[in-house]
Amino acid sequence: VSKQVLEQVLRELQPLCTSEQQFLQELFQLGHDSMGLQAPEVKVSVVSSPLPFSSLSSSLAHPGEEATAQLLSELFSCLEPELRAFLDVCRRAHPLGCLQVLVAVSDSVFGAWGSSPAPPSSFLHTVLGNVLLLAKSSFNKCIGSLCKEMEEAKAPSRMRGGILPCVSRFQDFVAFSEEVFRTSRRRRELDKAQLRLASSVFSSINSLSSANLKVNTDMVMMENFHHIHSFLCQKNIPCLEDKKREAEQRFREHMEKYIATYLGQPLERLNHFFDGVKACLAQGVKAEEVSFQLAYSKQELRKVIEKYPGKEVKRALETLYRKIHKYLSPEENLLPVVWQAMEQEFMRQYREFEELIQRCYAGAGIALDFTMEDLLSYFNSITVSN
Known part of the structure; x- marks a missing residue:
């Protein structure tokens, strides 16, 4: 409502000042055709210095128009202070009211004159130019x-996953x-602001690596970067394309770390054993x-393999699924994505175990108690039943 007002x-x-300007020019013969006439001596107190706009400078190059602007400054001496006060009220009417003020004033300065058949009021142009500088300053x-x-936001001490407040704030902004800015033709300031805020949000998420969270840090970072990437895909904002790609990259990086953290749990002793074998080879x-x-x-x-019959492996995978399901945020719907990535990594690990057995224990008749087909069956059963 404040923006509309x-x-x-x-x-x-605009029409008010333009009409008054035309009246003064006719009354005191201050038009372009009477540039040789002596302009009336007017004692004025200029409201503020004019904007360094090229269009304004050229318009004030004519003595007649300069005198008109001086007269208008005297007649409307309260306009700029009152307008500044009104803009301040509009800015305070909404937490992000400065955006509405910036767009309204900017469009008025750079767009209104082109649609008017009457010559613009250089006085009003000066006033609006000064107000625009104020609006930009408030915006910055x-x-x-x-x-x-x-950047200084800290994760909630009892955080159990989900979207960080700073990410929600960025999304709302x-x-x-x-x-x-949907109908504004000038969004340079907005592009810069969005890039600054995106960098600050990324910095805030990255700082979680040193935070003492009660949940897996990579999980929280994974979810938040995924949320940002999904949001930016929906918005399709050109200036944030690089940030969108970066968010996707960071999401995948932290998902890999998250999976690596839990991957060894179902077959912990097997993992430990073959890590030792790889260390020997290295x-x-x-x-x-x-x-x-x-x-x-x-x-x-053989002793280690005996501890992991097929039924035990399936039970361990079911426990892992429940743990992942418990902590992942349902809003992001990342469980299917993470579980599929977990399955692929588990298959890779299985192939690595088989390769090490064939390489280091060839001819010993040693094999894991479960096959690749068994693993696929376990994962499929867990997915379907949940």
């Missing part, structure tokens, strides 16, 4: 405060600002000599 006020100022201060607030032990290492003998491998 402000636009109405600005629209009505607002963006600076938002950036600082986001982008949605609101896009609506406000230290230069020949593959055929690994089984002669006491800790990685054929007998030790």
